[in-house]
Amino acid sequence: MSHKRAFYRTGDAICDEIIGLLEKFANESIAKQNKFRVGVSGGSLADILCEGMSDLRSDFSKWQIFFCDERVVSVSDKESTWGTFKRNMLGLGDVVPESAFIPVNSSLDVNEAAVDYERKVREAFGLSNPEEIPSFDLLILGIGPDGHTASLFPGHPLLAEKNKLIAPIEDSPKPPPKRVTMTLPLINNAKVCLFGAQGGGKAEMLKRIVVDRDTTLPATLVDPPKGELIFVACDEAASLVEGDPFRRS
């Protein structure tokens, strides 16, 4: 279990809280180490980030934005997470420069795309020792209807991956089937893992993750031993969670 865990309930929407925390962690990292390395997710979280990031105040020249997972499809495909950010955020007042993003090269075969992305991650952290695992300042993660997070799915052999930081997956149960994803060793070495849950559709899974601690669910396996674990949930998503599930009695 991670030492620092927090659960925030936010009323109707999670966007303001997620953006507030993103701004806080970014500006703290920049003050401390003059850079901020964050991983973002697709699906509902990508839409929330695109909506809120223009309100965020930070020195984006110090940001490096990676992808916790990506669907290996053309950038113009609506399933592409990088494509979603490009279409919905870049150009809107040029708040975040395109150069801040480090996208997966989806023109490569899925196996090559994973190797290439792992190289980019290692390069960004200046790690020459292949044994060393980078420590992201923040990973923003979603919760799928089956408890998946990034592209780590229940019962999938990738949950046992120990060596790769970024892995290919060719049989994702949720389409599209070909994806690349951060693995648990990389995710769990982050300084902060922040889950966002918006809407009643997340209620049952959120309870199984934060109350039952159901370890068949990939999202429950995210618990950085040296980092912080934070859940931000709207009232509907948190409707099956009583009080603060992390309060020490």
Ligand SMILES: O=C1O[C@H](COP(=O)(O)O)[C@@H](O)[C@H](O)[C@H]1O
């Ligand atoms: O396929 C994916 O699903 C999860 C959850 O998405 P959501 O729309 O149900 O919030 C997402 O976090 C992941 O990045 C994505 O590739």
